[in-house]
Amino acid sequence: MAKKTKTQKSSSKAGIFFRLKSFFTGDKFKYTLGLFLFVFGLYLLVAFVSFLIYGHADHSKLDISWRELIRNADIKVQNKAGKTGAFLGEMFINRGFGISSFFFVYLLIIAAFDLWGRSLVKFSRAMLFSVVLIFWISIFSGLLFSGFNVNGFLNPGGENGLFLANWLSSMVGNIGTFFVLVCSLFLIILFGVENFIPWLKQFFGRINKPKAVIAGTNEVVDDTPGQVEPDDSISKVINENDLIETIFDPDSDDLEIEERLDVSGARSHVESQLSNASANVDEGELEMTVEKIEEETDEDFDPGESQEAYDPTLDLSTYKFPSIDLLDDHPSGNAEVSNEELISNKNKIVETLRHYKIEITKIRATIGPTITLYEIVPAPGIRIAKIKNLEDDIALSLAALGIRIIAPIPGRGTIGIEVPNQQPEVVSMRSIISSKKFQESTADLPVVLGKTISNETFLIDLTKMPHILVAGATGQGKSVGLNAIITSLLYKKHPSQLKLVMIDPKKVELSLYSTIERHFLAKLPDDEEPIITDIQKVKYTLNSLNLEMDMRYDLLKKAHVRNIKEYNGKFTARRLNPEKGHRYLPYIVVIIDEFADLIMTAGKEIELPIARIAQLARAVGIHMIIATQRPSINIITGVIKANFPTRIAFKVASMIDSRTILDTPGANQLIGKGDMLIAMGSSMTRLQCAFVDTPEVDRICEHIAGQQGYPTAFMLPEYVGESEGGALDTDLNNRDELFDDAARVVVMNQMGSTSMIQRKFSIGYNRAGRIMDQLEAAGIVGPSEGSKARQVLLQDEYSLEQLLNSL
Numbered sequence: 001m002a003k004k005t006k007t008q009k010s011s012s013k014a015g016i017f018f019r020l021k022s023f024f025t026g027d028k029f030k031y032t033l034g035l036f037l038f039v040f041g042l043y044l045l046v047a048f049v050s051f052l053i054y055g056h057a058d059h060s061k062l063d064i065s066w067r068e069l070i071r072n073a074d075i076k077v078q079n080k081a082g083k084t085g086a087f088l089g090e091m092f093i094n095r096g097f098g099i100s101s102f103f104f105v106y107l108l109i110i111a112a113f114d115l116w117g118r119s120l121v122k123f124s125r126a127m128l129f130s131v132v133l134i135f136w137i138s139i140f141s142g143l144l145f146s147g148f149n150v151n152g153f154l155n156p157g158g159e160n161g162l163f164l165a166n167w168l169s170s171m172v173g174n175i176g177t178f179f180v181l182v183c184s185l186f187l188i189i190l191f192g193v194e195n196f197i198p199w200l201k202q203f204f205g206r207i208n209k210p211k212a213v214i215a216g217t218n219e220v221v222d223d224t225p226g227q228v229e230p231d232d233s234i235s236k237v238i239n240e241n242d243l244i245e246t247i248f249d250p251d252s253d254d255l256e257i258e259e260r261l262d263v264s265g266a267r268s269h270v271e272s273q274l275s276n277a278s279a280n281v282d283e284g285e286l287e288m289t290v291e292k293i294e295e296e297t298d299e300d301f302d303p304g305e306s307q308e309a310y311d312p313t314l315d316l317s318t319y320k321f322p323s324i325d326l327l328d329d330h331p332s333g334n335a336e337v338s339n340e341e342l343i344s345n346k347n348k349i350v351e352t353l354r355h356y357k358i359e360i361t362k363i364r365a366t367i368g369p370t371i372t373l374y375e376i377v378p379a380p381g382i383r384i385a386k387i388k389n390l391e392d393d394i395a396l397s398l399a400a401l402g403i404r405i406i407a408p409i410p411g412r413g414t415i416g417i418e419v420p421n422q423q424p425e426v427v428s429m430r431s432i433i434s435s436k437k438f439q440e441s442t443a444d445l446p447v448v449l450g451k452t453i454s455n456e457t458f459l460i461d462l463t464k465m466p467h468i469l470v471a472g473a474t475g476q477g478k479s480v481g482l483n484a485i486i487t488s489l490l491y492k493k494h495p496s497q498l499k500l501v502m503i504d505p506k507k508v509e510l511s512l513y514s515t516i517e518r519h520f521l522a523k524l525p526d527d528e529e530p531i532i533t534d535i536q537k538v539k540y541t542l543n544s545l546n547l548e549m550d551m552r553y554d555l556l557k558k559a560h561v562r563n564i565k566e567y568n569g570k571f572t573a574r575r576l577n578p579e580k581g582h583r584y585l586p587y588i589v590v591i592i593d594e595f596a597d598l599i600m601t602a603g604k605e606i607e608l609p610i611a612r613i614a615q616l617a618r619a620v621g622i623h624m625i626i627a628t629q630r631p632s633i634n635i636i637t638g639v640i641k642a643n644f645p646t647r648i649a650f651k652v653a654s655m656i657d658s659r660t661i662l663d664t665p666g667a668n669q670l671i672g673k674g675d676m677l678i679a680m681g682s683s684m685t686r687l688q689c690a691f692v693d694t695p696e697v698d699r700i701c702e703h704i705a706g707q708q709g710y711p712t713a714f715m716l717p718e719y720v721g722e723s724e725g726g727a728l729d730t731d732l733n734n735r736d737e738l739f740d741d742a743a744r745v746v747v748m749n750q751m752g753s754t755s756m757i758q759r760k761f762s763i764g765y766n767r768a769g770r771i772m773d774q775l776e777a778a779g780i781v782g783p784s785e786g787s788k789a790r791q792v793l794l795q796d797e798y799s800l801e802q803l804l805n806s807l
């Protein structure tokens with residue numbers, strides 16, 4: 001009996017304790033305290049500002065004894081916060097820390113918002129820096145105003161500041177105190193201001209940047225954009241954005257070559273060279289100079305050097321980036337378009353148009369790697385649609401395939417006729433990897449695809465795309481295109497920064513990358529093959545990527561950041577604690593080569609996880625590139641299309657296919673062998689895709705695989721298929737031994753997240769999922785809400801303990 005009473009007493013004590021605890025950790029208390037701090041902060045602000053304005057007038061009153069001040073209502077002060085305000089101003093500002101006391105107002109207000117669950121800044125950090133700044137400013141002001149009061153009453157450093165300043169200068173002298181203050185200010189900025197170091201580096205980099213010297217001359221040119229006048233010395237050089245335009249007079253056979261020099265781009269002129277392989281050709285009255293543009297390259301470029309060394313790369317600190325020598329220089333020279341070809345094409349275009357009574361005032365040709373763009377300016381009054389309709393007639397008269405009319409060319413006020421060159425140029429991967437644009441790119445996931453019609457290297461940042469759909473009939477360059485994308489990434493990214501998920505139902509296309517498994521590939525824990533070829537495994541992998549995405553979102557939320565870049569920035573600045581589950585997040589690029597096979601076999605089971613990744617994964621650094629030979633509407637469904645804003649089309653069989661992929665005709669008129677169109681939003685660009693052959697890819701993979709790698713491939717979270725996971729253990733008599741602890745964690749954090757349980761207890765996803773189901777069955781959390789955390793149904797630990805006792 002006595003024992004029972006004792007137990008009852010102790011359980012009622014525990015009850016009071018829990019009730020008190022849950023009151024002080026409960027929302028009501030937080031909101032009330034928050035309100036109190038906020039109002040007090042505002043009051044203090046009014047008191048301080050009034051003190052600065054009216055302190056002079058109130059000063060004499062503050063000498064009266066405090067008891068008298070309280071008792072005698074006739075004693076009035078001008079401070080808008082009354083006598084208390086005047087007193088607080090005197091205590092905080094004059095006797096305390098001077099004007100830096102305003103930081104107390106700041107701290108009160110951010111503390112209030114923190115309690116209301118709307119963190120303006122991280123409180124502990126703000127607190128630390130405020131305290132440091134309070135001391136710094138008060139000492140500085142104490143030193144500056146030592147010996148006199150502003151306005152006869154104000155002590156800007158406060159008594160504490162004055163005391164510390166006096167003490168410091170007695171120890172190290174006024175000069176020493178000044179140095180101490182300057183050094184400490186530097187440290188405050190160093191630790192307090194994000195990105196201060198990169199800014200500093202950039203600043204010193206700018207000061208130290210050597211002046212560039214034009215090759216072969218002694219001329220020194222400042223490397224600042226827009227500074228160089230187009231004088232004789234630079235008119236000989238041309239950068240990669242410059243192009244040679246051939247301007248024709250439509251009525252004569254004369255050919256006038258014009259060099260268009262981009263003055264704004266002149267800074268790169270000094271490093272680039274135009275090889276003036278000039279040839280004068282006499283053809284009757286025609287005199288013509290043919291010039292070849294050589295795009296600037298830097299064969300000595302070692303991508304390894306351009307990488308900023310930062311923490312995650314230290315895992316494999318000896319990793320050497322592939323060198324440019326692993327790539328071949330597929331010799332085909334530059335665009336070999338003869339003058340005869342240019343003139344004959346021009347004549348045929350003009351004649352065909354004349355035949356249909358279309359007069360033109362100007363015609364201009366721009367020679368690209370595989371096609372030449374003839375731009376025409378029609379005479380006034382000619383309808384554009386009329387020219388557009390002549391596509392087939394012009395193709396017939398030129399006896400060439402792949403003619404495309406762009407009417408009008410956006411932003412140029414001309415009509416473009418793209419005519420394939422008789423001898424197309426192969427754009428080697430080597431030439432574009434060594435291009436200045438790629439080398440100097442600061443994009444997070446830079447991808448060089450090839451060259452535009454004006455011989456510019458075309459570079460995209462995959463993080464901005466953010467997912468790409470690639471289509472093209474068989475043999476038109478799709479696989480080469482995918483290899484070009486992967487190669488670009490491998491040349492710029494360290495294994496710690498990038499992971500590739502390779503899905504290849506055709507089993508042959510991506511198999512050559514299996515050797516870089518331990519460096520760049522990601523797979524499911526129980527997968528043997530790093531390249532996923534089996535449909536069932538593809539389903540699991542895509543679902544697992546969804547889980548990875550959800551886990552990454554949880555981490556981003558915990559870190560109060562919006563995207564992977566900010567998250568990794570914070571992580572590398574050591575502002576996120578790995579013990580709390582934070583980790584460096586590599587970008588994940590998912591590559592699917594033959595998407596049609598997957599959709600035909602598994603339909604929605606494939607389409608839905610892909611669509612979900614495509615909709616949500618951009619912010620967490622997961623990007624997808626999916627390729628198909630069969631761009632029909634049952635493969636590229638509306639859902640897929642809506643979520644893949646960037647689409648690449650190699651030559652396709654029909655106009656319908658072109659419409660399916662690009663929403664417009666055009667891809668059916670391409671000439672194959674890497675000739676492609678890339679649509680990004682409303683803009684469309686024709687490119688010659690870079691060519692990278694299988695032996696080159698092999699060499700790159702060998703180079704990477706020969707180096708020290710991680711012990712395994714990057715492991716994606718374990719995913720249990722519905723068939724296996726259907727019989728989840730929700731029998732509460734058979735609870736997991738971590739059930740009680742997991743319940744406490746969930747209630748304490750008020751967050752029903754499986755990945756949180758997984759992290760806290762270092763258990764696999766399956767077990768964490770099972771515990772979550774048991775928590776649901778016990779009524780502790782609500783049902784699953786997809787990617788969102790589940791609702792927690794118990795508000796405090798006291799109710800939880802009661803429930804656990806009753807189970």
Ligand SMILES: Nc1ncnc2c1ncn2[C@@H]1O[C@H](COP(=O)(O)OP(=O)(O)OP(=O)(O)O)[C@@H](O)[C@H]1O
Nearest residue numbers: 473474475476477478479480629673674689690691
């Ligand atoms: N960018 C390019 N430059 C020059 N030639 C190219 C280019 N791309 C592809 N080719 C040529 O076309 C051939 C077929 O290319 P690729 O293997 O990429 O086609 P595909 O579209 O992937 O075909 P499939 O769908 O059957 O795999 C290559 O072997 C090469 O000879």
